[in-house]
Amino acid sequence: MKMNVAILSAGTIAILFILALLAGCTGTAPGENVTPNVTTTAPAAGANVLKIATTTSLENTGLLAELERVYERETGMDLQFIAQGTGQALDTARRGDVDLVLVHAPALEKEFEDEGYGIDPRCIAYNYFIIVGPEDDPAKIRNMSAVEAFRTIAIAGMNNTPGVAFVSRGDNSGTHAQEKALWKEAGYNYTTEILDSGAWYVDAGKGMGDTLILADEKKAYTLSDEGTYLSFANRLALVPIISESTELMNRYSAIAVNPAKYPNTNARGAADFINWLISDEGKQLIGDFGKVEFGKPLFVPLYAPECTGPPFNCTCAEPVPTPA
Amino acid sequence: MNGNPIVEGFIEAIRLIVSLDPQVVEITIRSLYVSLTATFFAALIALPLGALIYFYEFRGKHAVVSTLQTLYALPTVIVGLVMFLLLSNIGPFGFLRLLYTPGGMIVTQTVLIIPLLMGLTVSALSGIDRDKRYTITALGASRLQTIVTIIVESRFAVMSSVLLGFGRAISEVGTVMIIGGNIRGATRVLTTAIALNTSMANYSVSIALGIILLAVALGVNIALSLVQRR
Amino acid sequence: MAIIEARDIRKVYGNLEVLHDVDLSVEEGEILGLIGPSGSGKSTLLRILDLIEPPSGGELSVFGTDTVAERSRWLDLRRRMGMLFQRPIVFNASVYDNVAMGLRYRGVSGSDIDRKVKEALDAVGLSRYIKSRATDLSGGEQQRVALSRVLVTDPEILFLDEPTANLDPGSTATIERIVADLNREAGMTVLISTHDLAQGQRLAHRIAVMIEGTVAQAGSPHAVFHEPGSRKIAGFVGVQNIIPGRVVSRQGGLTTVAAKDRRIISATPSPADEVFVVIRGEDISLHRREPGYEEAENLFPARVTAIESMAPFVNVTVDCGCDLVVLMPARRAEALEIHVGMEVWVSLPAKVVHLVPQNGP
Numbered sequence: 001m002k003m004n005v006a007i008l009s010a011g012t013i014a015i016l017f018i019l020a021l022l023a024g025c026t027g028t029a030p031g032e033n034v035t036p037n038v039t040t041t042a043p044a045a046g047a048n049v050l051k052i053a054t055t056t057s058l059e060n061t062g063l064l065a066e067l068e069r070v071y072e073r074e075t076g077m078d079l080q081f082i083a084q085g086t087g088q089a090l091d092t093a094r095r096g097d098v099d100l101v102l103v104h105a106p107a108l109e110k111e112f113e114d115e116g117y118g119i120d121p122r123c124i125a126y127n128y129f130i131i132v133g134p135e136d137d138p139a140k141i142r143n144m145s146a147v148e149a150f151r152t153i154a155i156a157g158m159n160n161t162p163g164v165a166f167v168s169r170g171d172n173s174g175t176h177a178q179e180k181a182l183w184k185e186a187g188y189n190y191t192t193e194i195l196d197s198g199a200w201y202v203d204a205g206k207g208m209g210d211t212l213i214l215a216d217e218k219k220a221y222t223l224s225d226e227g228t229y230l231s232f233a234n235r236l237a238l239v240p241i242i243s244e245s246t247e248l249m250n251r252y253s254a255i256a257v258n259p260a261k262y263p264n265t266n267a268r269g270a271a272d273f274i275n276w277l278i279s280d281e282g283k284q285l286i287g288d289f290g291k292v293e294f295g296k297p298l299f300v301p302l303y304a305p306e307c308t309g310p311p312f313n314c315t316c317a318e319p320v321p322t323p324a
Numbered sequence: 325m326n327g328n329p330i331v332e333g334f335i336e337a338i339r340l341i342v343s344l345d346p347q348v349v350e351i352t353i354r355s356l357y358v359s360l361t362a363t364f365f366a367a368l369i370a371l372p373l374g375a376l377i378y379f380y381e382f383r384g385k386h387a388v389v390s391t392l393q394t395l396y397a398l399p400t401v402i403v404g405l406v407m408f409l410l411l412s413n414i415g416p417f418g419f420l421r422l423l424y425t426p427g428g429m430i431v432t433q434t435v436l437i438i439p440l441l442m443g444l445t446v447s448a449l450s451g452i453d454r455d456k457r458y459t460i461t462a463l464g465a466s467r468l469q470t471i472v473t474i475i476v477e478s479r480f481a482v483m484s485s486v487l488l489g490f491g492r493a494i495s496e497v498g499t500v501m502i503i504g505g506n507i508r509g510a511t512r513v514l515t516t517a518i519a520l521n522t523s524m525a526n527y528s529v530s531i532a533l534g535i536i537l538l539a540v541a542l543g544v545n546i547a548l549s550l551v552q553r554r
Numbered sequence: 555m556a557i558i559e560a561r562d563i564r565k566v567y568g569n570l571e572v573l574h575d576v577d578l579s580v581e582e583g584e585i586l587g588l589i590g591p592s593g594s595g596k597s598t599l600l601r602i603l604d605l606i607e608p609p610s611g612g613e614l615s616v617f618g619t620d621t622v623a624e625r626s627r628w629l630d631l632r633r634r635m636g637m638l639f640q641r642p643i644v645f646n647a648s649v650y651d652n653v654a655m656g657l658r659y660r661g662v663s664g665s666d667i668d669r670k671v672k673e674a675l676d677a678v679g680l681s682r683y684i685k686s687r688a689t690d691l692s693g694g695e696q697q698r699v700a701l702s703r704v705l706v707t708d709p710e711i712l713f714l715d716e717p718t719a720n721l722d723p724g725s726t727a728t729i730e731r732i733v734a735d736l737n738r739e740a741g742m743t744v745l746i747s748t749h750d751l752a753q754g755q756r757l758a759h760r761i762a763v764m765i766e767g768t769v770a771q772a773g774s775p776h777a778v779f780h781e782p783g784s785r786k787i788a789g790f791v792g793v794q795n796i797i798p799g800r801v802v803s804r805q806g807g808l809t810t811v812a813a814k815d816r817r818i819i820s821a822t823p824s825p826a827d828e829v830f831v832v833i834r835g836e837d838i839s840l841h842r843r844e845p846g847y848e849e850a851e852n853l854f855p856a857r858v859t860a861i862e863s864m865a866p867f868v869n870v871t872v873d874c875g876c877d878l879v880v881l882m883p884a885r886r887a888e889a890l891e892i893h894v895g896m897e898v899w900v901s902l903p904a905k906v907v908h909l910v911p912q913n914g915p
Contacts, residue, residue: 049510051424051507060524064508065508068508068509078509078510080424080505080507080508080509080510080511081507081508082424082505082506082507083506083520095412095413095414096412096413096414096418097412097413097418097423097424098424206523207523209523209524209525210523213523213525232524232525235329235525262413264413264419264421265413455639455641455643456643456645458601458606458637458639459637459639459643459700460655461606461632462604462606462632462635462636462637462639462704462713463636463655463656463659463703463704463707464629464632464633464656464659464660464707465655465659466629466659469659473645473655477645477646480646
């Protein structure tokens with residue numbers, strides 16, 4: 001198989017040249033591929049795309065699809081929602097991989113803003129978390145307050161009362177943060193006293209929809225946002241046991257990623273979208289969502305001055321400054 | 325909703341496919357687009373590299389080939405994680421803004437199947453036995469003519485490896501979920517859509533997409549067996 | 555001047571020495587048969603001579619070109635030669651494309667390729683398969699495709715590596731006839747390796763015997779078969795009688811050797827004191843009674859101890875003080891009513907008794 005050196009080296013050079021060309025092609029390829037998007041929706045990349053990290057509970061209700069449909073038709077902006085838990089969504093934003101977040105965990109949000117990653121927070125709407133469980137309510141928590149109910153479930157669970165179980169999101173989402181806050185108020189240390197305290201406490205590590213399906217299969221209690229529960233209700237045997245307790249208030253906020261940290265984010269698009277969300281048009285859309293399908297709205301839009309006082313204590317009306 | 329949700333889901337799924345439901349069609353086209361493009365670029369890179377490894381003797385050649393074969397079994401989630409760290413805005417290639425885009429998915433699937441294509445290319449070319457190579461040389465082929473003849477002769481085996489690569493790319497869920505983010509209308513593909521719709525109990529859409537994914541996999545296998553029969 | 559001249563050729567694969575000290579020259583226009591047991595290095599030597607792979611050492615000149623010094627000319631030289639391998643090798647393409655390969659490598663024009671390929675396929679009787687996929691043909695047909703693929707390039711030297719080992723007698727005869735015709739009519743130089751001794755004798759003008767990685771002997775078929783250079787060559791070329799002995803006297807060109815209880819006279823000059831007596835079975839005559847007149851120098855009474863059929867011949871083993879094997883036609887053995895235990899006489903001329911040294915190669 002050996003040939004003379006000249007031919008061999010010529011062959012080598014030819015192949016290397018071809019390889020270099022190929023490498024060049026592939027280097028530019030992804031950029032080229034983004035532009036002629038095969039689907040009709042997205043002229044992707046740059047100023048026409050707004051990437052939003054959000055929570056599974058918002059995505060699962062179908063609200064985001066509705067917002068996207070209307071906003072894209074009005075502005076031509078391509079909204080791209082990446083559904084994660086609130087904790088993960090905030091981390092995605094901390095890395096600058098998205099332009100804004102749409103989340104529901106006030107304590108985590110504050111951290112995010114204090115670190116300087118998030119700017120211009122606006123609360124948009126709220127609803128209630130609900131404690132859902134089997135119709136026969138084996139732990140007998142109906143009519144209790146949320147904190148009492150949690151304490152009762154924990155005691156029954158740890159005593160191995162038959163039929164009592166609780167499924168947790170376990171994914172560091174906003175709902176999970178709320179659940180942990182309730183265990184704390186009920187007098188438990190979440191990490192040492194609840195986690196791994198027995199078979200009654202099931203750590204799902206999944207999104208809201210999955211968690212509801214799992215709780216349904218196990219005939220267990222779980223904490224859910226009302227919107228997701230309603231959109232899943234027709235597939236579930238679970239019923240709301242406790243709802244509209246002030247301890248269960250669930251507030252959604254939009255926060256832009258700080259362009260000072262990541263200059264290549266779409267800061268202008270983020271500001272525009274937040275302003276649209278807090279506009280009357282946006283609020284009405286949110287307030288009407290679900291009326292037709294579920295017979296009641298899934299979210300209650302926040303208006304000033306109600307939002308500035310307890311229990312909300314947030315900004316909901318003042319437009320955010322639009323960057324140049 | 326009464327009756328068995330699986331049976332109803334199945335009937336609804338057939339309806340979604342037959343009526344060319346826009347959501348189903350869009351996801352299918354995107355899946356094919358991403359994986360076909362990734363397979364194309366992976367083939368452009370891996371086939372010449374595989375040929376280079378096969379045709380040139382160098383120190384450590386054996387180690388390279390066995391490393392490639394080890395990489396076949398590389399967990400896709402690991403590839404996803406590494407590519408995520410590279411493509412994230414805080415990573416070295418963050419400036420390309422490829423995370424959560426179809427481009428990023430293409431790059432990742434390309435990286436994912438390159439070892440497979442390279443290894444299989446080496447195997448395909450190695451399928452040309454010694455006597456055949458002697459025959460080519462004896463017939464008066466130059467070095468370049470020898471290479472071309474061997475590649476042409478192993479074309480069906482090489483095509484098989486490309487088809488296998490495509491099959492792996494399109495049926496892959498871990499990396500596209502991490503890198504694509506499963507964005508509706510932008511990066512949602514068959515596998516991630518099935519995962520999402522199952523978690524949302526939209527079994528009919530899951531089943532419809534599953535049938536399509538199966539059909540694509542079946543098509544790849546039929547093509548494979550046709551090619552291998554040559 | 556020799557068309558191929560090889561000296562001290564050596565070939566090593568890893569730690570395995572396949573060829574050593576190979577000296578061989580091939581004259582233009584001759585058919586050289588390369589015989590030897592499996593694994594003796596015949597195929598490797600042919601590949602080195604055809605410049606398919608380089609030797610690990612030694613000198614090799616082909617067409618008068620020093621191939622060690624002029625590696626850049628290998629491709630040109632190789633294109634003047636052709637080789638047919640033992641296993642039928644066809645490529646996954648049409649018969650036409652298979653036969654055209656060598657011509658395409660040489661950059662021959664399309665119309666010339668077309669004409670030559672059709673002629674070549676006519677010659678081997680495969681015209682009707684011209685568009686068929688070559689891999690669909692039978693083994694014998696594939697080998698004919700392979701042969702025409704070599705012949706369309708008009709090689710000046712043709713290498714055949716056990717070309718008929720896997721073929722039926724009919725295909726074998728066809729290929730032998732084509733090779734003999736090409737040599738006679740076109741003056742093509744042919745090197746053919748075979749382990750079929752009869753094929754070697756039929757085709758070759760000259761024979762080289764390879765034993766354990768080297769050319770042990772080269773010469774006319776008669777010399778190789780009747781005067782093998784060593785015990786191993788004698789064994790390989792099928793000599794029935796290889797008997798250890800000791801030289802007891804040398805007189806007037808005749809050597810007397812004591813082999814067991816018998817003294818045998820040989821016309822071979824004694825190469826050593828300890829020798830092997832080498833006698834082909836067919837050179838020994840067997841008689842029912844003592845011949846009245848016998849020119850042969852050696853005439854012994856003997857007793858038949860075994861008869862082995864080698865249809866259409868028989869090997870008759872006799873004890874005449876030492877064991878001798880006599881090869882004779884079965885019909886003649888029948889006519890002589892040979893049977894075990896029979897008392898007979900054997901005679902053999904001194905010139906058929908060949909001696910090789912015991913300590914030789």
